[in-house]
Amino acid sequence: MEHATCFGMLARGHYRAAFHRHLKAMHKSICTTVIGTKRERGMFRRSATFGLIALLLMGSLLAAKPYTQNEKPFSLPLSYPPGPSTWLLNQLYGNTIFAYYQRETLYDAGQGLHFGIDFTAPCGTPVLAIGDGVVSLVDSVSHGALPHNLIIDHDNGYASLYGHLLERPQLKPGEHVMRGQIVALTGDPDLDCAWAGHLHLELRDAEGYKRLYNPALLIDADWDSLALVGSYNSGYARDLADPRRWQHITDQPKIIVWGSPLNDYLEAWPLEWQY
Numbered sequence: 001m002e003h004a005t006c007f008g009m010l011a012r013g014h015y016r017a018a019f020h021r022h023l024k025a026m027h028k029s030i031c032t033t034v035i036g037t038k039r040e041r042g043m044f045r046r047s048a049t050f051g052l053i054a055l056l057l058m059g060s061l062l063a064a065k066p067y068t069q070n071e072k073p074f075s076l077p078l079s080y081p082p083g084p085s086t087w088l089l090n091q092l093y094g095n096t097i098f099a100y101y102q103r104e105t106l107y108d109a110g111q112g113l114h115f116g117i118d119f120t121a122p123c124g125t126p127v128l129a130i131g132d133g134v135v136s137l138v139d140s141v142s143h144g145a146l147p148h149n150l151i152i153d154h155d156n157g158y159a160s161l162y163g164h165l166l167e168r169p170q171l172k173p174g175e176h177v178m179r180g181q182i183v184a185l186t187g188d189p190d191l192d193c194a195w196a197g198h199l200h201l202e203l204r205d206a207e208g209y210k211r212l213y214n215p216a217l218l219i220d221a222d223w224d225s226l227a228l229v230g231s232y233n234s235g236y237a238r239d240l241a242d243p244r245r246w247q248h249i250t251d252q253p254k255i256i257v258w259g260s261p262l263n264d265y266l267e268a269w270p271l272e273w274q275y
Contacts, residue, residue, distance in 0.1 A: 072220040073156055074130040075179060077201055078119060082226060087125065089226045090118035090198055092236075093214045094252030095263050100237035101272055103263060109144075110212065110255050112263045116161070116202035117215045119186075120230070123166050123193035127184040130160050130201075130219060135175045139168055143209065145200045147191060150184050152177060153206045158218065161209075163200035164189045212255035223249050240267040 080086040091098060096114045103112030133152040136159065140149060145163020150171065153159045162169075166187035177183055188197045203218055205211040216223045227249055236247050246252055253262055 072218055073154075073158075074160070074203075074215075074219045075128070076219060076221050077128050077130050077160075077162065077199060078121060079126065079128055079180070082229075087119050087121035087199075089230045090120040092227070092249055092252075093117050093216060094249075095236050095246045097235055097237045097270065100263055100265075100268065103261060108261075109258055111253075111259045112261045113253070113255055115144075115212055115255065116163075116200055119199045119201065121186045121197060121199060123186055123188055123197040125186040125197075125199075126182045127162055127165070127186055127199055129177045129179055129181045129183045131156075131158075131179045133160070133177055135171045135173050135177060136206075137173065138171060145202070146189065148184075148187065151204075151209070152183070157206055158213070159204045159206040159209060161200075161202040161204060163202070164198060166193075210257045212257070214250070214252045214254070216249045216252075237263065237265070238269040239263070239265040240269055241265070243269075 078087050082088055091114055093116055094113050099107045099110075099112065099114040107113060107115075129152055131152075131154050133154040135150070136153045137143070137149075137151040140151060143149060143151065143161060143163075145161065148165035148168050149161060149163040150165065150169045151159055151161050162184050164187050166185040169184045171177070171183060186197055186199045187193070190196050201215055203213045203215050205213075238247065239245060
């Protein structure tokens with residue numbers, strides 16, 4: 001968390017007005033109490049005292065008002081640093097090439113888009129809660145990402161879903177969890193942990209779980225660096241009628257569960273046989 005700079009705070013009206021009132025009162029008090037034997041000496045003493053008090057006041061204001069603008073509320077769901085022996089970024093959220101060519105089958109409920117972000121990791125890798133919250137659902141078949149999943153509601157209106165888990169999480173609905181707490185183990189949708197072991201992470205609205213959001217916009221991480229290396233091509237499908245649309249990890253649409261398809265392109269790239 002960063003703190004506001006002096007210039008940033010002074011630019012904000014209520015800080016500037018309060019700051020001015022404090023300094024004006026202090027200056028008046030100093031001028032009536034400080035007496036110098038010589039005019040030059042008195043002016044120096046008053047200026048030095050005034051400056052010192054001004055610095056102390058600015059310091060107290062800075063310490064009391066942390067600057068939280070644009071801070072992302074969640075952290076990564078895996079504790080180890082990324083790497084070939086720990087975990088790598090896999091399929092991204094949104095209009096991925098894989099989702100596009102499976103938009104009428106696997107991803108029809110998500111408007112043809114991939115619901116979340118996949119993290120490739122060996123089966124049994126500890127999964128962390130991305131934020132403080134309350135367990136809502138455990139092994140909810142209706143929300144997919146089987147064989148086991150977990151949904152945690154957060155106070156900020158979001159809910160996190162952890163899918164393709166190795167086993168049923170040892171948590172109960174209503175149980176409070178803390179950010180960074182181990183809540184599950186990574187598994188494999190194919191059940192054999194042979195090659196497809198990964199964590200599927202989603203962010204939804206906590207009211208009805210019908211809206212999905214891009215985790216890259218809400219989780220504090222260097223996504224551009226993470227996306228440079230992955231276990232397979234996780235690029236985006238391109239609409240040749242609007243080729244620059246939805247081509248970056250942070251530029252992906254929100255999803256409404258069972259909403260109308262968003263990517264029924266007349267001409268797309270890459271072609272299916274190329275992929």
